[in-house]
Amino acid sequence: MRFPYGVCDFNKVITEKLFYCDRTDRISTIEDTGYFLLFLRPRRFGKSLLLSMLENYYDLARKDRFQDIFGHLLIGKNPTPLHNQYFILKWDFSCVDPSGSAKDIKRAFHDHINSCIKAFELYYKDYLFCDIEVDPHNAINSIKSLLSITRKSGHPVYLLIDEYDNFANEVMMGVRRKKEDIYEALVYEEGPLKTLFKAVKASTDGSGFDRSFITGVSPVAMSDITSGYNIAENIYLNPVFNDLCGFHEAEIEKALKTIAKKCGFKEKDAAEALDIMRTYYNGYAFSVDAKELVYNVYNPTLAIYFMKAFSSACKYPREMLDSNLAADEAKLQYISQIPKGSQLLLDLMKKDNHLVISRLATRFGIQQMVTDQSKDFAFIASFLYYFGILTIDSETDEGELILRVPNLTTRGPYVERIRQTLLPDPSDRDDGVFAARQLYAKGDMEPLCEFVEQRFFKVFHNRDYRWANELTVKTAFLTLLYNDILYIIDSEKDISRTYADLIMIIRPDMRRFKIFDILIEFKYVSLKEAGLTGQKAKELSAEKLQSIPLMQARMEEAKKQVIQYGNALEQKYDNLRLKRYAVVSLGFERLWWVEI
Numbered sequence: 001m002r003f004p005y006g007v008c009d010f011n012k013v014i015t016e017k018l019f020y021c022d023r024t025d026r027i028s029t030i031e032d033t034g035y036f037l038l039f040l041r042p043r044r045f046g047k048s049l050l051l052s053m054l055e056n057y058y059d060l061a062r063k064d065r066f067q068d069i070f071g072h073l074l075i076g077k078n079p080t081p082l083h084n085q086y087f088i089l090k091w092d093f094s095c096v097d098p099s100g101s102a103k104d105i106k107r108a109f110h111d112h113i114n115s116c117i118k119a120f121e122l123y124y125k126d127y128l129f130c131d132i133e134v135d136p137h138n139a140i141n142s143i144k145s146l147l148s149i150t151r152k153s154g155h156p157v158y159l160l161i162d163e164y165d166n167f168a169n170e171v172m173m174g175v176r177r178k179k180e181d182i183y184e185a186l187v188y189e190e191g192p193l194k195t196l197f198k199a200v201k202a203s204t205d206g207s208g209f210d211r212s213f214i215t216g217v218s219p220v221a222m223s224d225i226t227s228g229y230n231i232a233e234n235i236y237l238n239p240v241f242n243d244l245c246g247f248h249e250a251e252i253e254k255a256l257k258t259i260a261k262k263c264g265f266k267e268k269d270a271a272e273a274l275d276i277m278r279t280y281y282n283g284y285a286f287s288v289d290a291k292e293l294v295y296n297v298y299n300p301t302l303a304i305y306f307m308k309a310f311s312s313a314c315k316y317p318r319e320m321l322d323s324n325l326a327a328d329e330a331k332l333q334y335i336s337q338i339p340k341g342s343q344l345l346l347d348l349m350k351k352d353n354h355l356v357i358s359r360l361a362t363r364f365g366i367q368q369m370v371t372d373q374s375k376d377f378a379f380i381a382s383f384l385y386y387f388g389i390l391t392i393d394s395e396t397d398e399g400e401l402i403l404r405v406p407n408l409t410t411r412g413p414y415v416e417r418i419r420q421t422l423l424p425d426p427s428d429r430d431d432g433v434f435a436a437r438q439l440y441a442k443g444d445m446e447p448l449c450e451f452v453e454q455r456f457f458k459v460f461h462n463r464d465y466r467w468a469n470e471l472t473v474k475t476a477f478l479t480l481l482y483n484d485i486l487y488i489i490d491s492e493k494d495i496s497r498t499y500a501d502l503i504m505i506i507r508p509d510m511r512r513f514k515i516f517d518i519l520i521e522f523k524y525v526s527l528k529e530a531g532l533t534g535q536k537a538k539e540l541s542a543e544k545l546q547s548i549p550l551m552q553a554r555m556e557e558a559k560k561q562v563i564q565y566g567n568a569l570e571q572k573y574d575n576l577r578l579k580r581y582a583v584v585s586l587g588f589e590r591l592w593w594v595e596i
Contacts, residue, residue, distance in 0.1 A: 001019060001259065001262070001311060002016070002017070002018050002019065003019045003307050003308035003311065004018040004304065005308050007049075008046075008048035009049075009052055010049060010053045010069075011052070011056055011069060019304065021247050021248070021300075022074050023053070023244060023245075024057070024070060025074035025075055026240075027054070027057055027080065028075070028078075029240060029241075030054075033233070033235060033238070034235070035204070035210065035211050036204065036211065036212045036231045036233060037212070037232070037233050038215075038222060039214070039215050039235055039236050039244070040215070040216050040218065040219065040234075040236035040386060041215070041217070041236070041245050041286070041388075042217060042284075042386070042387055042388025042389075043217060043387070043388065044322075045246060045301070045388070046300045046301070047163070047216075047245060048215075049245075050215070050244065050245055051160045051215060054158070054160060054213055055090060055160060056069055056070075057070065057083055058084065058085065058086040059084060059088045060086060060087065060127070061127070062084060063084035066079075066084055085155065085156075086157065086158035086210070086211070087120070087124060087127070087153075087156070087157045088158050088160060089117075089120055089146070089157050089158070089160070089209075090159075090160040091112065091113060091159075091160070091161045092112075092161075092162040093161065093167055094162065094166040094167075096108050096109050096166070096167040097167075098166075098167040098170035105167065106192045109139075109167075109196075110138065113139035113143070113196070114135075117134055117143070118134060120132075120146065121146075127153055127155070128150070129152050130149060132146050132149055133145040139196070140195060140196065140199045143200075144203075147209070151208070156208065156209070156210030157208060157209050158209075158210065158211045159209045159213075160212070160213055160214075161213075161215070162215050164215065164216045164222070165219075166216070166217075169217060169218065169220070200229060201230075201231055204231065212232075214232065217386055217387060218383070219363055237362070238287070239287035239289040241286075242285065243297045245297075246284060246298055246299060247298040247300055247303050248297060248298075249274070249278065249282065249296075252303060252307075253270075253274050255307055256270045256273045256274050256277070256307070259273075259310055259314075260273065262311065263314035264314075265314070273310060276507070276508070277306055280320045280407055280484075281298050281303055281306065282296060282406075283296055283391060283406035284298070285297075285391050285393070286391070287392065288360070288392060288395065288401060299388070301322060301324070302321075302322055302409060305317065305322040315509055320409050320484055321409050321412055321413075331384070331389060332414065332417040335383065335384065336417055344380050345417060345418055345421075346475060348390075348405060348414060353411065354393060354402055355390075355402075356400050357377065357378045357381045357382070357401050358401070359378065360385060360401055361378055361383075362382075381403055388406070388410070389405075389414075390404065390405065391404060391405075408489065411482075412484050415478065415479050416482075419432075422456065422459045422476075422479065423459070428455055431451060432480045433480070435447040435450070435480065436448060436480045436483070439518065439579075440483070440486070440504065441514070441515055443516050443595075445593050445595065446593075448477070448480065449591045451480070452473070452477065452480075452591060456476040457588040457589060460472060470501070470524040470585065472524075473524060473583070473585045474501050477502060477520065478502060485510070486507060486510050486515060487504040487505060488504075488505045488506075488507055489502075490505070500519060500521065500561070501521050502518070502519070502521075503519055503565075503569070504517060504519075505573060505576075511575070516577045516578070517573075517576045517578045517579065518578075518581070519562060519565055519566050519569065519581070520581045520582075520583060521558040521581070521582050522558070522585065523555065523557060523582070523583070524554070524584070524585050525550045525551055525554055525584065525585070525586050527586070527589070529550055530551070530586060532587075534587060534588075534589050537586050538589050538590070542592075545586065545592055546592055548586070551592060555584050555592065555594065558582035558594075559582050559594065561582075562580045562582050562596045563580070563596060566596070579595065580595065580596040581594065581595055581596065582594045582596060
């Protein structure tokens, strides 16, 4: 079994018998759905391979190879009449350089379109009656020339556009340099992007662009060029296409069993690998139709990254997050720098990592991206949804939409972003890492509690947070302790129908190291409840702090829960080296901790 990491050439995947989950049966559904379609998915979710599948299926120059490529696949057993009936013109806007001025980007944009047309002419030279006139200064003229020649052939053109919004997103996420001015020059009035889509729309007749399929990450660019291309039908929320890209768990399970057999592992080892993948990678849903949400899918890039490493070395990859997906951290940085953004990221660290919005924003333009006052809660949540940092969970009884952090791998960048927001000084973060290491390596809680008291509590005093309770304290500890290389870290994990605050279970492949499993239960006593000022709380001796009746009561509650949760964990997992702690916070001033 060979895994096509980074391979988006459908022909190569099929003819070289690389790992592939058949989605060719959806071709007929795509045909029936519409002529001009827009399909959005997060980065590295298999969109380019999907376009390559369509390219191979409809390309008239590959008619003689149809059986070789599709004969054994689902669509090959029942092909549609349109297979191999089109010229294919393909643009990939990820190739457009977003650096420089608006004039520079415009030049790069036209150069890319022209280079694609030159490649088109060379590829289809046996089907064209004369040469295409490529205008080096205006790619729109080149498109008109291409279509005037293809009309004479009797075959229409199928337009495929990959990552249509890539250069727009890169401009917006780049360094600050009047980004909005550059972007507006590209999409507004007679900017090159809007002009291009106007030309495409004007050519959507039977002898021009008969069909188009456009992929991207977000609707931002399409929203801004609506008047130029208002024929695009958005299918990204359609439940029929929820799993058009991505893997089902059953497909993952089958592959893992094959790998386990090759490595000489037992069946339970394959089951353990599936459990690890489920924890780290599963959980994406792109449909608001509750009936379809059972068909959650795995990010294919992450899944192949894991399975390729597992297959080649017969062990899990050390880093569960593929470094090629780490660029999405820039989106979290963007969110954290706008009003309400940091608060939303902190809210997601609360119980279950969920949030509720009334509706998903399906249209937002550049003004919302660059104007602070226009960014409401729904916009921020929707932005994170489109970039795969949130996904659809379900609906409330009142019809609102519940979004959640998909999995443990996605949660890591959240934690890192919060850590950098709360502790902007790198030396503070280094000290926090050292304090956390003392806990899981030596079982010493004191350095960590001292760090939270002396560093984190100062930050909490200086910020206006929506909530101030044990969840806030838990967030401080979680941001310091988070380590998905050594641990499966769970917050509010369901144990015996109740919830534990913070659980760190050593990854099965990391149990060879001399570290501890960790269980922490947090409780909180406000200064008002204790009848103290912040200054008086700071001046209390340890004995006085521990003699406060409310502190004692909350500590007893925490101890009971730690014992209950710890016993449940011992029954669930074999060979735990479990350290159990109860931590009670007095406002954002003092901590009292006990090892149980």
